[in-house]
Amino acid sequence: MAKRLGLRAVALGYLLVILLAPLVMIFYRTFENGLKPVWDALSDPNTVHAFKITLIATAIAVPVNTVFGVLCALAIVRRRFRGKGLLNAFIDLPLALSPVVVGLALFLLYGRTGWFGTWFADHGIQVLFALPAIVLATIFVSVPFVAREVIPTLRELGNEQEQAAATLGATRWQRFWRITLPSIRWAVIYGVVLTTARCLGEYGAVAVVSGRVEGQTETATLRVEDYTLNFNTSGAYAVSVVLAATAVLVLVLMTLIKPREAV
Amino acid sequence: MEASAARAPHVRPREAARAGGRASTAISIGIISTFLTVVVVLPIAALVWESHKSGADAFWQAVSNPLAVSALKLTFGAAFIVVLINIVFGTVTAWVLVRDDFPGRSIVNAVIDLPFALPTIVAGLTLLALYGPRSPIGIDVAYTRTAIVLALCFVTLPFVVRTVQPVLLELDTEMEEAARSLGARQTTVFRRIVLPNLLPGILSGAVLALARALGEIGSLVLIAGNIPGHTQVVSVYVLNQIESGDPSGAAAVAVVLLGASFVLLLAVGALRFFVTRYERG
Amino acid sequence: MSIEIRNVSKRFGSFVALDDVSLEIPQGSLTAVLGPSGSGKSTLLRIVAGLERPDSGEVFLSGEDATGIAPQRRDVGFVFQHYAAFKHMTVRDNVAFALTIRKRPKQEIRERVDELLALVQLQGFADRYPSRLSGGQRQRMALARALAAKPRVLLLDEPFGALDARVRAELRDWLRRLHEEVHVTTVFVTHDQEEAMEVADRVAVMDHGRLEQVGAPAELYDEPASEFVLRFVGDAVRLGSSLVRPHEIVLKRWPGDGAVEVEVERIAVLGADARVELVEGNGERLMARLRRDELEDLDLAQGEIVWASAEPFRRLAGDAKAGRPLGNLGRDVDAVDHGAAGAAAAEVD
Numbered sequence: 001m002a003k004r005l006g007l008r009a010v011a012l013g014y015l016l017v018i019l020l021a022p023l024v025m026i027f028y029r030t031f032e033n034g035l036k037p038v039w040d041a042l043s044d045p046n047t048v049h050a051f052k053i054t055l056i057a058t059a060i061a062v063p064v065n066t067v068f069g070v071l072c073a074l075a076i077v078r079r080r081f082r083g084k085g086l087l088n089a090f091i092d093l094p095l096a097l098s099p100v101v102v103g104l105a106l107f108l109l110y111g112r113t114g115w116f117g118t119w120f121a122d123h124g125i126q127v128l129f130a131l132p133a134i135v136l137a138t139i140f141v142s143v144p145f146v147a148r149e150v151i152p153t154l155r156e157l158g159n160e161q162e163q164a165a166a167t168l169g170a171t172r173w174q175r176f177w178r179i180t181l182p183s184i185r186w187a188v189i190y191g192v193v194l195t196t197a198r199c200l201g202e203y204g205a206v207a208v209v210s211g212r213v214e215g216q217t218e219t220a221t222l223r224v225e226d227y228t229l230n231f232n233t234s235g236a237y238a239v240s241v242v243l244a245a246t247a248v249l250v251l252v253l254m255t256l257i258k259p260r261e262a263v
Numbered sequence: 264m265e266a267s268a269a270r271a272p273h274v275r276p277r278e279a280a281r282a283g284g285r286a287s288t289a290i291s292i293g294i295i296s297t298f299l300t301v302v303v304v305l306p307i308a309a310l311v312w313e314s315h316k317s318g319a320d321a322f323w324q325a326v327s328n329p330l331a332v333s334a335l336k337l338t339f340g341a342a343f344i345v346v347l348i349n350i351v352f353g354t355v356t357a358w359v360l361v362r363d364d365f366p367g368r369s370i371v372n373a374v375i376d377l378p379f380a381l382p383t384i385v386a387g388l389t390l391l392a393l394y395g396p397r398s399p400i401g402i403d404v405a406y407t408r409t410a411i412v413l414a415l416c417f418v419t420l421p422f423v424v425r426t427v428q429p430v431l432l433e434l435d436t437e438m439e440e441a442a443r444s445l446g447a448r449q450t451t452v453f454r455r456i457v458l459p460n461l462l463p464g465i466l467s468g469a470v471l472a473l474a475r476a477l478g479e480i481g482s483l484v485l486i487a488g489n490i491p492g493h494t495q496v497v498s499v500y501v502l503n504q505i506e507s508g509d510p511s512g513a514a515a516v517a518v519v520l521l522g523a524s525f526v527l528l529l530a531v532g533a534l535r536f537f538v539t540r541y542e543r544g
Numbered sequence: 545m546s547i548e549i550r551n552v553s554k555r556f557g558s559f560v561a562l563d564d565v566s567l568e569i570p571q572g573s574l575t576a577v578l579g580p581s582g583s584g585k586s587t588l589l590r591i592v593a594g595l596e597r598p599d600s601g602e603v604f605l606s607g608e609d610a611t612g613i614a615p616q617r618r619d620v621g622f623v624f625q626h627y628a629a630f631k632h633m634t635v636r637d638n639v640a641f642a643l644t645i646r647k648r649p650k651q652e653i654r655e656r657v658d659e660l661l662a663l664v665q666l667q668g669f670a671d672r673y674p675s676r677l678s679g680g681q682r683q684r685m686a687l688a689r690a691l692a693a694k695p696r697v698l699l700l701d702e703p704f705g706a707l708d709a710r711v712r713a714e715l716r717d718w719l720r721r722l723h724e725e726v727h728v729t730t731v732f733v734t735h736d737q738e739e740a741m742e743v744a745d746r747v748a749v750m751d752h753g754r755l756e757q758v759g760a761p762a763e764l765y766d767e768p769a770s771e772f773v774l775r776f777v778g779d780a781v782r783l784g785s786s787l788v789r790p791h792e793i794v795l796k797r798w799p800g801d802g803a804v805e806v807e808v809e810r811i812a813v814l815g816a817d818a819r820v821e822l823v824e825g826n827g828e829r830l831m832a833r834l835r836r837d838e839l840e841d842l843d844l845a846q847g848e849i850v851w852a853s854a855e856p857f858r859r860l861a862g863d864a865k866a867g868r869p870l871g872n873l874g875r876d877v878d879a880v881d882h883g884a885a886g887a888a889a890a891e892v893d
Binding site for chain 2: 004008011012018020021023029068075079080081090091094096097098099101103105107108109111114115136140172194200202207220225240247248250254
């Protein structure tokens with residue numbers, strides 16, 4: 001009995017120190033000096049713009065990776081082809097890579113002297129240090145999530161329902177739309193939630209490729225760094241609290257959806 | 264039914280159907296491969312290319328300079344410590360969440376995923392607030408190596424917990440009951456029955472935590488101080504090199520990090536394979 | 545719709561699932577494909593449905609070659625062993641599926657679904673989800689679903705395999721009555737010989753990918769074409785050097801012509817029957833099935849020595865000798881010996 005309480009204390013103590021205290025801290029420190037500094041920071045046009053950039057990148061990366069993730073999962077689970085293991089490994093790659101390394105790789109490809117950079121430069125399109133690079137970086141780092149959630153669900157489902165639908169006269173498209181997709185919808189939604197959280201929180205790769213120009217190519221996360229390095233702590237906390245609030249929302253969604261993912 | 268007339272028409276529908284199935288697989292694979300190539304493969308290729316662009320000497324120089332070496336040592340050292348901490352605390356946490364029951368357990372369970380949901384830079388900021396110069400509890404470890412371990416513990420916390428939980432949930436308690444009926448004490452049961460069964464889950468989580476710890480940057484930029492040669496991890500070093508106009512040097516170090524991570528992951532993978540050999544009979 | 549399977553073969557890697565199987569299934573019949581696991585029966589059914597493609601051979605549905613046609617265009621209804629219920633749809637939507645995707649008018653769908661639910665006795669369950677149904681209810685739903693589009697053939701793959709004994713017995717009965725009402729050509733696959741015999745008009749016995757025998761249940765029982773069929777359809781025990789049915793064994797307290805000396809090991813009373821476990825001098829065990837009155841007449845006790853011989857189950861005038869000599873069975877049924885009239889004892893070859 002004492003052992004049980006002891007273990008509980010150890011676990012909860014660890015979590016308190018590492019997780020909970022910091023979380024509480026953000027909210028406390030932010031509103032320590034009242035609402036005005038928070039409002040000032042959040043209404044600063046550069047900050048608003050930073051949120052906009054983050055949202056645009058997320059709004060592009062999430063649908064792209066969702067479609068990709070579902071296609072990938074279907075191919076890996078339902079089809080036979082050579083190189084499946086390789087495909088699996090490549091999907092997981094962004095999880096194992098440091099975001100800075102990702103940023104560097106994009107820099108090498110799309111910088112003005114990069115592999116593709118010259119082509120883009122000739123056509124007057126700026127990729128690096130502009131929105132396109134930010135979007136690309138955001139897509140790269142959030143590739144795995146939907147695929148990784150859908151694959152096990154698809155595997156567990158098997159394809160008997162689709163077979164039944166075929167015998168009942170459903171065409172391939174009808175089977176996909178009416179049977180396959182609805183069956184995996186919670187796994188997809190959960191994957192989308194994780195992808196969104198990752199996109200919103202991306203820092204390392206965009207730090208390399210964005211150029212960090214205030215009011216133009218800063219994301220919300222870069223804005224936090226900017227404020228901090230300029231000793232504008234209330235500004236930093238203001239943006240952080242918004243991000244933290246979305247994180248809590250994400251957590252709530254994750255908790256609600258996870259049980260439904262079970263097939 | 265005339266054999267010849269019956270044969271000719273039906274061969275085509277069957278083959279056509281089979282070919283149709285193969286075609287759509289090919290199209291799917293085509294789309295997926297193109298996407299992956301553009302988004303994942305090419306960037307990696309560019310990286311490896313750039314690191315070798317100026318020849319082996321330049322590569323070696325970039326990698327062996329003292330700052331780079333110190334960054335690599337620090338990163339791997341810190342990562343190892345953090346993984347060990349996670350193995351212990353992560354397993355304990357998973358155990359408490361699965362086997363114990365207390366008010367608020369479900370909230371605690373949900374909060375475990377916080378590091379997945381919270382942007383790393385925000386995490387770094389709050390750790391700084393809590394354990395830095397203006398700490399409300401008087402602990403100031405900012406700009407020290409301790410801060411690095413602290414930040415890495417935050418971002419890697421969920422991994423081992425989440426990989427061990429499902430294993431614990433599925434664990435057949437009958438095994439433990441059988442052991443106890445044969446006279447084993449609780450600690451023995453844990454050591455000889457539970458732990459061996461948890462090991463694959465623990466190792467999976469450890470691998471994920473390791474990969475994450477080696478590449479982490481967001482939570483470290485603010486709290487670690489990034490003092491070159493002292494508290495500068497590889498990711499920050501690489502960032503620095505890019506910003507000082509030495510992308511090749513940066514690429515070289517990045518490739519070394521990648522290579523070393525790859526070897527480590529393979530090693531743990533092999534360990535996991537070995538540990539689960541009884542499952543393969 | 546009649547089904548003709550012609551010289552169908554199929555392998556999975558090096559495993560031969562079907563080896564040159566030919567079978568005709570007449571319109572409106574209720575046929576069972578019976579065999580142990582691995583005999584290829586499910587594969588055969590799936591090939592008829594179009595869920596698998598044969599390596600060689602053809603499938604004709606109503607005289608037309610359907611071998612290359614996709615399952616959705618074959619007009620077959622298929623019921624899976626584990627129901628394959630659309631978990632995210634209600635019972636109503638499940639049953640309506642075939643009609644919904646054919647874009648039938650809502651009113652028509654509603655009426656047809658209600659009709660089918662009444663047929664399978666699931667009227668009150670229309671708005672439930674499959675997860676809240678029992679196994680038997682799910683299978684009835686699966687049947688209703690398969691029948692919705694009025695298929696010309698109904699195929700069932702071990703439909704009652706996942707259900708417990710009582711539910712299985714009920715559904716067997718029910719399938720038979722359903723067939724009498726609906727009259728669609730029905731083929732079902734099973735490994736349970738009792739089920740096949742009880743439900744079907746015709747039984748096709750398969751083993752290791754080959755068709756062993758096709759015929760009415762009685763035919764299979766009385767005139768097995770091979771030792772496999774003899775053993776698989778009904779019990780068979782070895783007495784001396786031939787195979788006999790347990791209830792064909794006669795026990796007497798005195799030796800007779802060709803009778804085998806056995807010791808009574810155990811007597812189990814099973815209600816109206818009794819099972820007597822016997823052992824021969826050489827250690828061979830066998831089992832006899834006696835009626836209660838026969839048992840009582842004999843007044844048997846454990847450990848007693850008696851003599852066992854085989855009597856034909858039915859006495860056909862001048863015909864049918866009880867028992868089949870081992871190893872003396874060919875594929876044609878002409879092995880029947882026109883032996884001694886009113887044979888009371890087996891002739892052991």
